[in-house]
Amino acid sequence: MFALVLALAAVPGCWQAQDLPAQDSSEWPIRAFYKRGLRFQTEGSEFELRLQGRLHWEYGSISNDPDLQRALGESLEDAVRPRRARMLWRGWLGEAFEFRLEQEFRRGTTFFLNQYLEFHQVPLLEHLRIGHFREPVGLETQISGSVVTFLERALAAELTPGRNTGVMSYGHGPEQNWTWAAGLFADTDAKGFHAGDGEWGASARLSFLPWYRQDGERLLHLGVSGSRRSPGGGQARLRSRPETLLAPRFVDTGSFRARNLDILGVEAATVLGPWSAQAEWLLNRYRAPRAGDPQFQAWYVQASYFLSGQHRPYDRALGEFERLKDLPNTLLDEGSGAWELALRYSELDGDSAALRGGFLQDWTLGLNWYLNPQLRVTANWILADLRGIGRTDIFQLRLGLDF
Template identity: 30%
Template structure:
């Protein structure tokens, strides 16, 4: 081989080596890229599989959404099915009263010392809700009492039917909606106790836990209620001894229940026509029940044959101002040759929310609902709550000379200051001036006292 051929061959081999190097590198890099791509595709497939699996589980959970919805509105626990056909809630209220009295000498001579005290006027626990959508129920027990606490007793055990528009039918042990003030919840009344006129009006036929059948109907402006009632579910003994027969009715019209100036006009009445011999007695504590003593008392035990109670009710509210009053006549027919008796009682009250909130009116019960503070106290916000001032004049006359009854004439002036801390908590401060005249059966027929009381109220 010549030198020339050797050089040509070496050049060719070198060129081949130079050309084969990049090609080999390119082939190796492509292989690595292909392998990496394959790994990425495999990883993506795994991710897709995971997403599909979790997506299916989430979809399954969504499809199997819980049948029960739980809420805690204003601290009240409520359990409700998703279809709205069944619900179950827990309610409670506690009214703790503390009070003191300053008696005049005549009052102390007649009754001894009134007892300043602290007691739970009400301590209730209840269960309520709906079933089969159109039916409602409420079961409530009260552990509080007037002047002292008590064992649990029935306050209400009630079944309602709401399947007819604007109508509610009721059956059970309940408190019929008679009078304006008594149709207002004890959580929402303006003073610590309702006026004597109202307490006397519900005595024969419409007190708490009455065995009741009836119902209510309302439109946007009209309310009507009609009930048949018997004795209290808490009464002992048999039906023949304790159950009266009563008809209770109430009508009301409100000009503008939802906003603006609202004028409420109404009337309530009851008639008891099968009166047990030992049940009719018109008496009431002097609009404070820290001490259980009653000042006025018209006793018809063993003499009453029939009782009728009737009278008008009038109220108005406009923004933070409200006024209301009621007047009732009590007619008692007595058996034998005893003369019939007739009494009357009334009250007038007014109130103003200093912090500017508006009073709320509920046409479904033709009565007022509670004050809701615009800036509630608590919840870490430091609000002031709502403040309200109120005054009431109350008069009751249980004297009827023609019938030989001297139950007494009572006049009470009450001034109140209420602080609605939030929707659950309220404090009520009341000052009362009580004056009783012409009361029979006591040494001093004219007497009275002053009283101061504070209520701490919690409800949910």
């Protein structure tokens, strides 16, 4: 599999626009070419259909801690496994309409992660999205899993609502120095299905860019987000792994009855040339009288440095970070690609009121090698400490391809 990924990454046409064999326009009015995905486009770009994919393979090694294994009731084992295998269809009708279908293949099953319709240039609302997609809460959760600095998002991501079915409006200021997003959502399963009574929520996010210089080489990002919702079925539960899917859940409160959930998030990030820093704090406050109205908190702070001199790119229209661009194909051309060194500390407190889910602290050291914009090798070392129980060391390596 690794050989197949490397072979795909080395194909010259994969990293630049390349037309397929020409056809008589009277018989074949659609142009087909490859540019960050296989694209089918009509003359004048009135319609475009794009096929993309994502394949991530991982190896992980976890040290054994007898006390931790006894407390968790599960063994800590090394593993080799696919992390993500996805296919994405995106389409546009002119500049006013867009759709997206993203399918994931996991453990013998398939389901749609994102499935939505989007209308652009809507009066007052700017962009209107309807379907199943990620709610606008937090900074790191808005960034693609192929773009985040580390292999997995920080522990604080467990306090965000994730993907649900709903309707959302979003946009940005005239000078792209602030963004906004707000929507109404129904709690749904991974396939986007909802059945229940009153299990709805409202989420919103504001981001600000008070300082932006040298085309994003220097910037300061600030943001705040929140949500108010009713847990599905009147039941709630907080669970979290130590920033790797190769390990069992270290934090688990068990299920408890809850009427309402309020979420608050604060975020900040900066870029100073090759240096970058990012931090978030999130709070979950439940209205759950039998459990003592618990409140759970999580936060993280991270820093990264590009050894090869690049800077972390930022999307002003969305108020989030995006992938590196304009990198040469290291497998074909001379050069060593882009190298990034990163460090993160994060913690999640699952102990509150009558619930004792555990207090988890993680240190993560990461190294990223970007061979080109679509191919990335990432190594992470994680020290996970479940307070009062035990700790473990985790080494994880991923080869990731986006096409």
